[in-house]
Amino acid sequence: MQNARETNSLLATLARGALIVATAAIAQSALAQAVLRVSAIPDEAPTELQRKFKPLGDYLAKETGAKVEFTSVTDYAAVVESLATRKLDMAWLGGFTFVQAKIRTNGTAIPIVQRAEDEKFISRFIVPADSTATTLADLKGKTFAFGSASSTSGHLMPRYFLIQAGINPDRDFKRVAFSGAHDATVAFVAGGKAEAGVLNASVWDKLMENKDANAAKVKVLSTTPPYYDYNWTVRGDLDPALVKKLTDAFLKLDANNPAHKEIMGLQRASKFIATKASNYDGIENAARSAGLIK
Helix, strand or coil: CCCHHHHHHHHHHHHHHHHHHHHHHHHHHHHHEEEEEEECCCCCHHHHHHHHHHHHHHHHHHHHHEEEEECCCHHHHHHHHHHCCCCCEEEEECHHHHHHHHCCCCCCCEEEEEHHHHHHCEEEEEEEEECCCHHHHHCCCEEEEECCCCCCHHHHHHHHHHHHHCCCHHHCCCCCEECHHHHHHHHHHCCCCCCCEEEEEEHHHHHHHHCCCCCEEEEEEECCCECCEEEEECCCCCCCCHHHHHHHHHHHHCCCCCHHHHHHHHHHCEEEECCCCCHHHHHHHHHHHCCCCC
16 A cells, blocks of 8 residues: 555656656747747838848847747838737837837837947938038928938937927928838939938938939938937837847847848947937937927
8 A cells, every 4th residue: 555655656746747847848949939020110111121130130030049020011100009019029119219119008118229320310401412502491491301200310300400490390391291211202302302301311321322323313401410219129028038138139249240240231330239218218308399299
């Protein structure tokens, strides 16, 4: 009888051990097969966003052990909503879109890193190459193109600085259009759809380096003061261990490392640095003063 009880006890112990091992194996397998769903605000053409992200996505997959899936979206609002409704885990946001995401998620969205360049980002006002305008004041009465209505560098901050310069876009421009993306704004001005426009300096520099045909038909009229802009943001309830792996992976990227050269070149980054929500308080204040959020 004693031997039977000992045997049953041993079997129960072995069963518990097997269950623990099986559970751990399942958890480990689930972690290995985790999918990181990523997107970005559509400030450039979808094909260009996919091209820019591919090497970075492969790197993040290797560093985190997760399967990284990039999904293009149709507009800025879709990125914010998808992050808020847990359809996305991480997104490349502009400063204004981050503020919108913070508000939409009741403050739970977490900006983890930004490029060093995003601490002092700028926008450039452009006009046709043969334009006689020499100052922003000369744009009064002309047609004007912003990028997306939710763009930090293609709308919010340029609008803010125009107002500071005594120009009310809604009153002083003959007509205001929204091109939807920075490269599209250049095409608008180059093609005569608008007599002036504004886009972020990073896209402008890339177009110039690539000898873009539309960029060759316009010129820079003025440049804004610097402001905080883009960042990588994660949803607030993402696994903290994964968030740390992502953050560490970004911070390890080095433009001087040959293995990282393509990634950093496509991201137009010298390095990534840690960031925090309070860095974008100025963006939120500008948005409220411009009446773009209540």
